[in-house]
Amino acid sequence: MKILKYVLVLSLVLTLTACAGNAADKKAETTGQTDMKKDAVAEQSNKEQPKEEKMETKADKQEMTPEKLIIVLDWVPNTNHTGLFVAKDKGYFAEEGLEVEIVQPADDSSSAIVGAGKAELGIYFQPNMVKRLLKGTPITAVAAILQHNTGGIMSLKESGITSPKEMTGKKHSTWEDPIDDATVKYVVDKDGGDASTLEWIPGESTDATTALKLKLFDTIFVYQGWDYIHSQVKQVETNFFLLKDYAPEFDYYTPVLIANNDFLANKPEVTKRALRAIKKGYEFAADNAKEAAEILIKNAPEGDAELIRASQEFLSTQYIADAKSWGVIDRERWNRFFQWLYDQKLIEQPLVDQGFSNDYLE
Template identity: 50%
Template sequence: MKNTGLAILTAAVLAASLTACAGNGNQAVNMETSDLKKVTFVLDWTPNTNHTGLYVAKEKGYFKDAGLEVDIVQPPEDGAEVLVASGKAQFGMSFQDSMAPALVGENALPITAVAAVIQHNTSGIISRKGEGLASPKGMEGKNYATWDLPVEKAMVRDVVEADGGDFSKVQLVPSTVTDEVSALKSKTVDAIWIFYAWAGVKMEVEGLETDYFKFADLNPVFDYYTPVVIAGNEFLKEDPETARAFLSALSKGYEDAQKNPQEAAQILRKAAPELDEKLVMESQKYLADKYQDDVDVWGYIDPVRWNRFYEWLNENGLSSPEIPENTGFTNDFLPQ
């Protein structure tokens, strides 16, 4: 843009003799843009701090430096997985648990998880403080907002029964929750499954005292990967260099978000100004040491943890057909 502006100013001063220079300047800008390889990334939901590294990488020019022009789009109703599988997007955001049905059977989709956004599962059950739900057994007789998903209910059953509770006594209420804080304050429900980095931090920001337990703390099987970056299998096969270039640039974005969460939060809000400033800032601080946590390279997926969760699905009849070992993920495209 600077080149174009300079050319226009020069043309105004020197008249027709340098009009061609302005044209050449524009041509150079167009050539620069055309040299960038276009990549589409589809989100799983509206922008939030799970996505910050993506926006940082775009804002700071890491994608451009890697020869890429990245377009970030909202997901369709049927989710990011379908768009990525169809080749209409090269990358997207998903979750290991919700990926499972897409990996096997007649409706299998050609997608692969290529990076873990956060190293450990921070999701769990939140409730109003002091009402007996600090542990899973306390869910007996309480209203739990369920999505009515088989894997979800099986996980809740697992932790409740392991704590000596009776899952049949948990009152399953169809979830219509759009604002977790309001739902708990109004006592519409007693317990909600949340991702703490956003909804849990929001409880803190809005001053609601809560009890909370994480699934990963209760059963190591539930320390699966959520969320993950996915890519289309055909794209990975045909253009592995672009995949590596994208993930290298993306890793720089998440590394920056770790080192400077305040700056990263400002970049996210610039991209999504509708987000609450304090919530974004506090959520970003919460996630800063969780993106990479205990691994050397951002995005690394531990095969043991990945396989362990799918083995649990198989053993509990939650996948038909069963998911073979090492299905649905790779570390091959991460920076070495």
């Protein structure tokens, strides 16, 4: 019996040992399979990594390819354009992935060039947009360069003309533009004068101060930030008053940044990038008049440096003025001027909410 008992115990021990060995083998096998899977995943990951790096490199190259844009000015470079040159000089366009060329118009106006798609953006004026919009020219004002109209009437101080009514019976220089002439007549009559007695002297004077000194006429429409300041730089005593002070309808937008409508429709994000850079340029000019003037002088060496510096001191206060931010076009003011044109029968159809958009400003 004892021998049988020992045999049974020994048999049980051997059986348990074998089971433990099998379990260990299975665990080792499972662990080995898991490790092999991990190695395979790691190997596959290492194989895929170069592909991801190649894709990132390609994307980087695409981002580095700049979008080319042309901005056409309305005239020779001046302080209305300072923010554009600042944006280029400071690298704001480059930061937005843009390669921008700023050009002067040749034979056509900036509106015709932008409308024809020969330039994506340009500088123009709300009153001048009227005939373009009525003809269906595909342009839209996307930002206001200045927040308020600085246009008004200048005369020699010795003339004693300090208000519209005092223009009665005087000689006024005209570009023979129906809208410009109508605004002058309107403020003269509204101020208590008689616009019917005005003597209109045709001609486009590029130097209003000299023309006044030569007595070619008594009064001329000019912009405060350029021609009026030019008279001060030349130390010629002049009088000046703003049209908007006598008729709020004339607080229209001049100048504005216009864009080609197809460009807006096809590349809205590029437009926004361009406006971000331009906005930064004008914000810088608003805060740094002296440095901004030097940037403009560097980019327009043919200009009158003394005039540019004096003009910049004034216009830097006008880029944003009382607005919340640069570029915003007030819908009510925009429509008010166009409604005045319709009420005065200067246009045959209303232009409510036409020709402008704030959608591309951020």
